[in-house]
Amino acid sequence: MHRKCFAMVLSLGFFLACTVVSLLTPVGAEAYQVITKTSEEETITQGASLQTVRMKTDGGPLNAYILQADLREPLLKIDTIIGSDGTLNKNQNVTEMARRTRAVAAINGDYFQMMTSGRTIGLAYSGGKLVESPARRNDMYGFGLTIDKAPLIEIFDFAGHVTAANGESFILAGINKPDYLLPSGLSSDEGALNLYNPLWGKTSRGRLSGLTGVVEAVVQDGVVQRVLTDQPGVPIPANGYILQGHGAAAQFILDNLQPGSAVSYTYTVAPGGNNIFAAVGGQALLVEDGQLPAYFTQNITGKHARTAVGVSRDGNNLYLVAVEKYTDPRAGVVSVGMTQEELAQFLISIGVWRAVNLDGGGSTTLVARHLGDFDASLINQPQGSSQRQVPDALGIFSMAPQGTLTGLVVSGPDVLLAGTRGKFTVKGYDQYYNPVRISTDNVDFSVPDGAGNFRGSEFTAAGTGGTVTVTASLGPASGTATVRVIGPEMIAKLAISPEALKIEPGQSVPLSLQVRTYSGETFDLQPADVTWTVDSAVGQIVDGKFTAGQNTITGLITATFQGLTATAPVTVQPPWQEINVDPEEDTSASMDDWVEVLLPRGTTSSPVVLQLSHESNFSDVPEGVYVQGAINLQPAVGKDLILNNPLIVNWLYDEDVLSHCPLIMLYDDVAEKWLEQPARVVIDGSTRTISARVWGFGRLVLADDRRPTPQFKDTTGHWADFSISKLASGGILSGFPDYTFRPGEPVTRAQFAHALAAVLQWPQPQNPPGFKDDIPAWARAAVAKAVSWGVVSGYPDGTYRPEAGITRGEMAVMIDRALTLPVADSRMKFLDADKIPDFAFSAVNRTAGAGILQGSEGYFNPTAGVTRGEMAVALARVLNWWAVHP
Structure with missing residues (x-):
C-alpha cells in the first residue's frame, strides 16, 4: 500500500496531505453492514490461535484473519524478525522469514522506503537489541513489547549524544535511519548526525543524493579509523559503526573526530528504554481505550488490505490482524478490503482496547503453522500478485520442549x-x-x-x-x-469427456467421466472407478486412455458406473481427406464447409489420389500477410504429378476479418517462397468467396494482405500507375534500386516471358528446352515454362535472343497462346490493320476483343516495341481475364 511513507517526492506529498486532512476530519463510523458471518478457529501452538472470519457484507465479501497470543503463556515468545539475515541489508517475504526463524506465525510490520533503500521508517527492536531508532515525528505510533511481555503502543522518542575524546559532543539524531521527512518538511539527513552499525547492512550510505558535504567517520573498537567526505559507502566494521553527518554534524566530525581518536555514544528510547524486547514502527493509532480516537494522525483512504497490531484491555492478549483484499481473475472478488475507519471498528468488535496501524496494501501478509505442520503457510491472499519482500515482521515463537x-x-x-x-x-x-x-x-x-x-x-x-x-x-x-x-440414488447422469472423438489411427486420448448429482454437484471419476467398453475394431481403452486402431471406422465408447452408462461417438480417420480424381469427370472435395478444391474434367491425364488436410506451418509467410486459414494439398504418392489445367480453390471468408485485400498464396518449394495465386472474389448476398486458379500442390493459405503498396518515384500520375502498383504488390513486377519503375523503358523477350509466367503461375516443365544462346538465370525457368506451354518459341537458328525487344504484335501472340482466347465477336477496326503481320493478325483480333490490348488513337502499332508501362497494363488485364475464365 505504498503511496505512503516517504518514497520522497510522491509519497512524501501524499503523507503530508493525509496528515492535514486527518487532523481536521473526525474518525467516521463503520461503513459496511454484515449480512452473514462465519468464524473458524484453530490452535497453532500452546497459547496462540488463528481465527478466520468470513463475512458477506452489503459491499461485497470480506475476509479477516486474527492471530491471538496469550502474553501470560511462559512458553510463548513474541519477537521481531528482521530482513533476510537478521539485518536491514535485504528484505524477505514473511513466509520465508517465518520458516527461516522457525516462527509458528508472523505478520508484516512497519512501513518502509519501498522505492529506495527498502529500510523501515519507524523503530525496530529484535531480541532486546535496538535495530533502528524511532522516527523524529509526532504522528507515527509504534508497537513494543518489554522483556516481561508488557505491551506498549505509543509514539516512541529517541535521544542520544556522540562524544569525542576532547569532550565535545553532538546530538545523535538516529541509529540505522534511512532518509525520511520531518514534520518541518526537511529531510531527516539535513544537518543531522546518524549512526549505522552492522544491523543496517554491509555498507554505509556514503554520499547522499541532493546533499553535499556529507562526512562519514569509520569507527572500530571505539576508535576513529578514517574520515571521508562525499565518498561512496564503505564497509561497516563488525565491531564498530559509521557516523554520518551533514551540515553542523559534518563539521563536528571534521573538527573533533580525527583518525586515531576515541569516540563514544549514548542513547535512550522512551517509553520502555532498556526493557524493550521487541518492537516495530507503525502509523496511526486506530483504537484508544476501546473506542475510535478523535482523529487519525495519518489516514490512507480507500479500501485496501490492512495490517494492525492491538492488545486487550488487561494487556494479556495480543492481536495480530490482517484484512484481505483480493480479486481472483476467474472467480471474481474474494475480499473487498477495508478503510482505515472500518479496520478500527473491526478491531473494537473483537475486543481490542488499543491498536496501531501497520503497513498494508501489497505488504499485508499473515502466515501461520497449521496444527501438525512443521512450517508456517501463507494464510491471506496478498493484494498483489505475490508476496512482497518486507524489512520486518512480528513473529510468534513456541519455546516449548519436544513433547509426546x-x-x-x-x-x-x-x-x-x-x-x-x-x-x-x-x-x-x-x-x-x-x-x-x-x-x-x-x-x-x-x-x-x-x-x-x-x-x-x-x-x-x-x-x-x-x-x-x-x-x-x-x-x-x-x-x-x-x-x-x-450414493447411486443421488446420481442424475454421467458424461464422458471428450463428448465425441475424432482421432487419427494409432493416436491416444485420455478419457474422463463426470458425475452430476440431482442437486447440481459434479465430480470427476478416476479411470479405475469406471468400466470402459469399446469395439476392438475401433480401438482399446487401458487405464482410462483410448488408443485408436489402424482402420478408418466409427463406433461408440461406453462408460459404466454404479449401474449408469454414458456413451461417446468416436471416428477414426487419417488427418487428411482423400480425393479420388477421375480425369473424365469434374472432381471436388470440401473441408469444414469452408474451403473447396475443384479439379475440372481433364485437369489430370489419369486417375490420381490427392490428400487434403489442415496445415499449421505457415509462419514463414511474408511480413504484413495475416493468415486466416491454411490447407495442404498433395498427391497421395509422389510429388511429380503434372496438371493439364489449373485446379480451383474456393475459400469462404468474412469481410470483417479479411478487411484489406484477401488473397490465396501457394508455397513454391523450388523458389522457396510464397506466391500469390490469380484469384477473383465472388459476392453472393452476405457470402464472400475468393476463387483462385492454382498450378500445383503444397501449402495454401487464405490471408489478408496488409502490406504497403510499393511506391515508385516516376509513376505518380502515369496512365499505367494503377496496373504497375497492382503487379508490384503481388511480386510480379519490380522496380529499380533507385526507387524508379521506368515505365517508358523497352521490354525484352526474356523480361516479358518472366512476367507472364509470374502472372499465370505455370508449373515447371519436365523437359526444359535448350537454346544455343545463354538465357539469364533469373529468366531461365520462366522461358522454359513459356516454351513448354507453346507460348513462345526460338528462332530457326536455335537461339532464343532473350535481350531482343518484343513488339506489340509479338506480345499479342504470346498472350493469345497463353490464354487460348476465344474467337472475337467482331473484326477489329484498327486504322493500321493492314500493317499487322499475318502471324499476329488473329492474335491481335482476339486480344483486342477480350479487352486485353488496345490501340492508341485508332492505331494498334503492331511493330512498335513494348514499354514497361504497356506490359504492366496488359498483364494486369491478363491476370483479371485468367481469374474470371476458369
Missing part, C-alpha cells in the same frame, strides 16, 4: 462417490500443540461397520450414501475426519 504424541490431524476428501476411493493423511502433535513426526504406515484407520473399508490409508466408500466418520489411531493419540458419501 498427543493428537492426530486427519485430512482427506470431503466428499466421495459410493464405490470410489480416497486417500487420507495424518499429522501428529504433542501436548504443546507442536508437530510430531509420524509415519502414516503406522496409523490404524477405521470406519463404522458397513460404511466401507480401508486398505492402508486408502478408503473405499460403500455403496450407500451418508456421512462417514474416519478415525485414525496411533498409540494413545487419535483424530477424526468426516466424509460425505454420495
